[in-house]
Amino acid sequence: GDSGDTGPGTSPVAGRKIDVITKATDSEFWQSMLAGSKKAGADYGIRLGLFGPTSETDIDGQVKLVENSISRGVDAIVLASNSSSALNGVVDRARKRGIKVVTVDNAISTDSEGFIGTDNIKAGEQAGQRMCELLKDKGHPDGKVLHESSVSGQQVLVDRFTGFKKGLAEGCPKAQISQTLVNDNDPNKALGQVGDVLTSKPDVVGIFADNNVSGTGAARAVKEKNAADRVVSIAFDSDPAEVDGVRAGTLSAIVVQNPFFFGYQGVVEAAMAVRGSTPPLNIDPGAVLIDKSLVDKAQFAQLLNPPKTSGAHG
Amino acid sequence: MTDVTGAPPAGSRRKARPEPDESEILRLGQVFNRGLGGIPVLLILAFALSLSTDVFLTGTNLDNLGRQVSIYAILGIGELLVILTAGIDLSVGSVVGLSGIVAAKAVFDTTGGGSVVWAVVLALAVGALAGLINGVLVAIVRLPPFIVTLGMMGIARGATLLLTGGRTVQPLPDGFSSIAEGSLFGVADLTWLMLIVTVVVAFFLRRTVWGRYLYAVGSSAESARLTGVPVRAVQITAYTLSGLLAALAGVLLASRLGNGVPTAGTGYELQAIAACVIGGASLFGARGTALGALVGALVVGLLDNGGTLLGIDPFWLQILTGVLILAAVAAEHLRNLRGAGGNG
Amino acid sequence: MTDVTGAPPAGSRRKARPEPDESEILRLGQVFNRGLGGIPVLLILAFALSLSTDVFLTGTNLDNLGRQVSIYAILGIGELLVILTAGIDLSVGSVVGLSGIVAAKAVFDTTGGGSVVWAVVLALAVGALAGLINGVLVAIVRLPPFIVTLGMMGIARGATLLLTGGRTVQPLPDGFSSIAEGSLFGVADLTWLMLIVTVVVAFFLRRTVWGRYLYAVGSSAESARLTGVPVRAVQITAYTLSGLLAALAGVLLASRLGNGVPTAGTGYELQAIAACVIGGASLFGARGTALGALVGALVVGLLDNGGTLLGIDPFWLQILTGVLILAAVAAEHLRNLRGAGGNG
Amino acid sequence: MSGGTADPVLSLRGIGKSFGPVRALDGIDLDVLPGTVHCVAGENGAGKSTLMKILTGAVHRDAGEYTLQGEPMRRMLTPVEARNSGIGVVYQELSLLTDLSVADNLCMGAFPSRAGLVDRRRQRSLVHAMLDRVGLVGLDPRRTVADLPTATRQLVEIARVLSNDAKVVIFDEPTTALSPEEADALLARVAALREEGVAVLYITHRIEEMFQVGDTVTVLRDGTHVHTGPLANQDEDSLIAMMVGRAIANLYPGRRPEPSGADARLEVRGLRPEGFPAPVDLSVRAGEVVGVAGLLGSGRSELLRAIFGADPVGGGRVLVDGRPVPRGSTRAAARRGIGLLTEDRKESGLLPELSIEENIAIASWRRAGVRGLVHRRRVRDHVEAAADGLRLRFGAWTDPVASLSGGNQQKVLIARWRALDAKVLLLDEPTKGVDVGAKADIYRIIADLAASGLAIVVVSSYLPELLGLCDRVVVVSERRLVGELSAEEASEERVLALASPRGADDRPDLNPLESS
């Protein structure tokens, strides 16, 4: 909702209305992004509206939120789109009405004032390459890898997996994806599925978990079956449970993006656009692979444990 | 309500003639006396919103509202047909996804503009087919509707994913996107469609023999059978129409999104059922109206829209929506209790 | 055809004595003759799996199966209590999330090991309270169960998100995680708990007067009321127990995940209801058994587990699951039709 | 026998039907001549309704031939086919669609329509014609059936069958809920049908009705055919003997010793049931059986329900043995020892999915020596004791009660209230649909219960029953207690005189059927 804080009145964009719309509100990742946005909002005295649908598959829900922002008569929208193309229509409508739109996390295929985010295919590639290295270390570059996926049919996840396969194939052409399991974002199911594979498929030596739920499930399963030294497990996102997993060694590495930055920079660029200056068209802060050696390094502290906020406001 | 018998025969007949419509509403009011339920609640909500935020009553917002609600309303009205027969259709959400993808793929693969019509027809056919299968399994094989449609829910979603390999289908020709974007007399086509569907179904339910059969089957399938109602055929129609309307909703959604999204419609079944029940339908059948389902969908849509307009924290909004739905139905319900000796 | 006066009471009593258990199974088999439904299907499935993959029957896999199913089974059995009264509880999924978070926060904030017990008690209390509220709204205010629990679904989920700000609650002390990890005689505690809950509820339903009242209310609330059954109290108990069991499931889930996940339990309500219906419960009340709900949960769990073991493509698996659920219920259903003159 | 010698419009050969283990019908032959009233008699569970359901396609026969006007009817006959080939029926268990309006119910399955559209105007006139025919002139056709009392529903049901011109009309216990006038009027209608050359199949447990209208009678016992012949050659006793397989010495238990002591078991003080113009006072002594007489819709059922606390009341109090019963709680009433046998067993009596055993025990678990935990054997004994002497015909105690015949279901409810050692029993139409043999048993049981010190109130539309059974008869008219007659004073004439409403014309819905 509207975070009432009007910061330093000196700011040239003070009092402007910017809505931030995330893919969902109910995970660490989006909470960090919102935290970032709030920081920027406070720094520049912008009137923020923070919204997000209940689930990352709820595209229509996001379309509604954008429409409602149009109704709210905001100056700009920072949008983490649930689809690379399905919001084109509504975004165009918004821009026609002079509303500036900055997209974050997931680029969309129509024009916008700017994009800040990680190319999920690239990030997937990083994960794939790291998977290959670790498999080599374990001595089976030709081993089988399990793909634990949270939802079928979500573009971002498809991209991550595409990238992962590419990255894996570069160094380990013989390595193969043994099967894909879908847990419908149910951590219990994820845990069960990975557990089943670990017990029933001794030849599986790698796990690729494509989001925080899959990652959490994988970490728990590896713990439950204490298979830490048997399998290489790489997951996306930096849920505390996953970070914990890295520390405990139940996750070999996690692919961490910088949602806090997305949120902050998104608002800043939106503000710029509102002022009439043109923000950089595309910023890719890239993704970092965090493993045991890095997890407690100071420079990643803010990344892995961003400033907390309660609910969707500060 | 007992004194009604007191009224002399001539009286009731005389009352009926002059304003047949009035009498009709009266009849409906009596037969499914929670049917027109939501309306007062709806008005109160709208009034409250227009007071609390000046952007609510703006043309753009009402236009948005119409676009947003239309898809759920159409879905809800389809669901209603099944609910009236004391059934339930959990597959509508998946059918939305499936039909959307079918239409999208059809226009995508054959990028001849004219094929849009074909694509839509094909999608509707697929939806109707899914419904037909549900209907047959319920009416002929006599399986519990919940299970049948739960199965279909999985099957349709799986099929959708297979068709797309889990990928979004796009870009789609403007010819297709324009279905949902166009508008007439400043009112979005989506809104028009929603109203048309409501009117047609309402007419079907009130005025046609087959419509009355739906209520009969819902009231007691056995008694209906004994009085010569073709129970099975009626059930099959209900599920088929539900599938058809779900498909329509799916096509509209795909057009609105300009994409064939394989996960589209996930979880819509619950919203559709909710719309019906908020609108006064009973899951035990034979109670409910098309108008009610529309109102139900509007109530939910209004809460959503209002919530964001007022910039309510999404977490709080979720709680609030829950509370308000309860309040709405409760208010409505108590009103009836006072009105009609509690057979609501 | 016996005739009481014909057959002296002693006679039938003599019949009862030798094999009371046999007579008991007979009774259940007849009264809710789809109650024990799933079992044959379950066996067939298990058999097929053990043929098609040698890892299925391994101890570890069965152990996994137990752990995975337990949470859904407990949820399903809670849901059953409500369904028996011809109600429905859509809030169980959200209550799972809420109670899990409550427990997690409780142990997290007060990291004294002993407080685990307290945390659990607190979580269970919260779940029971949510159920109680449902019950009161249904029984006293007389709102439709679907709406009441739909509202509660939103409220509980919203509360969960508020409590956590949408963040995972962790790390949790091992004392808490160990609840779900431990095992006894090589069988996971989770599995034990599932079995205990089943047995206790089964006993409650079959052997206690209050249990029988649940069926009476579901069969005909009005008739029950006029024979002096405390209908409202019975309904309230049902919803409260459902909430309590959901909370138990939630605590177990949180403990198993070693995290308080705010979105945990999303969509579980459908699985719980499905488990009941697959197990032979009727959404119109008065039909269903605890064992049935357990079996229903197992069937679904088995399909999942089997799919994973056989490495079936997830898209196909989704379709297959839908088909198999249908097939399972259909097979069961036809068997009954043949058995008891079509009143299945 | 009028129009006798024509060849049968309907004939059955060797009809058989089983429900699972239960053999409901076995090798039944039946010929029905046009222009005759053919009664079908038999004990509860003899198979009468099943036979009728086979004729109408509601149930499919297992074996046997069925020809209608020489046309062989296929085994999988559907109700529609049956109706189209000229069979009309009033089922024993009301088959109305309770959520729908009276108008829709009357037209269901045969709406006046143009191109699938309901023709409102024609429907309206049609419906009024139908209602007129059964004397429900003033009944608003838009009313939901669920709001109507049983008797009215039964009339609506009858109206439906009288409308379409059938060749064979079946009445399965049409008068169970009707008061004498409506019953007589109905019989007049039946006679009229016969004159029109229609063949009527008439089932009733009121023997005298058979002799009033019947030409031929067919007697079934245990699903087998016992006798067919002209009613002229029969008298009540011989008929009963054939049905029951034994002679019924005397139907009514006869005088009981004057109720001892003047202590009022049940006392109703200034009770104001919904819609009752004046408060009701009534007191029943231990050992007394008080009858409540009145026309259809006079408020008898409402009165009983109010006493039991089933419906909200405007005021007043109910005392049992001088202790007031908390108002508006059926639970409290039951615990204070009041039992209510409702008039509509289908909607407010039976628990269809539950077993016969449980339906009997449900009200009296504690009496069954059950404290919280159900003890199977105790319950079974308890239930057997309660059903003893009721001639309940059933497969197993654990069968769903829905599988019983109408009369046997009624017996189950009687057993339920007998099982509860109540202080006060309120019985609304206790012998509804019960066969003569069982009637005698039920009367005896009521008498015994009274003798053992209960206070019993009986509502019945069947006057002979009230007169034969009760120590006192109070008469209700237009929701007022309009009079009270001692057993000696009471006679059908005097009761009717009291019962018939003053200024009947402004309660047109209560006019007797002749009005059409």
Ligand SMILES: Nc1ncnc2c1ncn2[C@@H]1O[C@H](COP(=O)(O)OP(=O)(O)OP(=O)(O)O)[C@@H](O)[C@H]1O
């Ligand atoms: N659906 C059913 N399932 C099982 N048994 C049934 C069913 N319907 C009837 N029966 C049995 O068939 C027998 C005949 O029932 P029917 O209803 O024909 O008796 P009836 O002569 O009509 O008795 P009543 O005079 O009480 O109406 C009874 O023993 C009854 O238990």
Ligand SMILES: Nc1ncnc2c1ncn2[C@@H]1O[C@H](COP(=O)(O)OP(=O)(O)OP(=O)(O)O)[C@@H](O)[C@H]1O
């Ligand atoms: N013909 C009728 N049409 C509609 N309502 C009626 C009719 N007759 C009675 N009622 C209503 O039924 C109620 C009284 O029914 P009730 O059952 O208490 O009377 P009753 O004496 O038991 O008659 P019965 O039991 O034969 O129906 C009143 O509300 C009255 O208005």
Ligand SMILES: [Mg+2]
């Ligand atoms: Mg009968």
Ligand SMILES: [Mg+2]
């Ligand atoms: Mg009555």
